[in-house]
Amino acid sequence: MGATARAGNATRADAVAAFEAEGCSAPRFWRNGPDDRYGPHHHGFHKVLFCLSGSIVFHTDAGDIELEAGGRLDIKPGTSHSATVGPEGCDCVEASR
Numbered sequence: 001m002g003a004t005a006r007a008g009n010a011t012r013a014d015a016v017a018a019f020e021a022e023g024c025s026a027p028r029f030w031r032n033g034p035d036d037r038y039g040p041h042h043h044g045f046h047k048v049l050f051c052l053s054g055s056i057v058f059h060t061d062a063g064d065i066e067l068e069a070g071g072r073l074d075i076k077p078g079t080s081h082s083a084t085v086g087p088e089g090c091d092c093v094e095a096s097r
Contacts, residue, residue: 002079003060009070015050015093018072024048024095031092032056036085047075049094055086 010018019027040059051067058065058073059082067073068086075081 002062003058003065003073003075003081005058005065005067005074006072007068007070008072010050010052010072011070012052012093015052015072018050019048019095022048022097024097027093027095029091029093031090032085033089034085034087036089038083040080040082042078042080043075043096044077045096046077047073047094047096049073049075049092052091052093054088054090056090056092057084057086059083 016027049072051069051071053069055066055068058067061080065073
C-alpha cells in the first residue's frame, strides 16, 4: 500500500520530535478550512504528515484514509492521492524524507 495511517494523540512537539528522529526535512505547518479540497497529485518523496487538530480524509487508489487529531500518515513516493478537509477544518504538519 502506498499510504498508511496510525491513530494517536501526537502533539506538535511529538510530531517535530518524530521528524528529527527519522531524519526528515524541516517541518511545514499548514491549515485549511472546512471542506477544502486538494486535487489528485503525487510526490517524488516520502511524505510524513501529522494532523494536529480537526480531520482530513486522504483519497488513494487503495481507498480512503481518515486522519483525525493526533494521527499520522505516511505516503510513499509516487502514490497518487487527493484530500478533503473535515467539517471543522484541520491543522497539520508535514515533512519529507
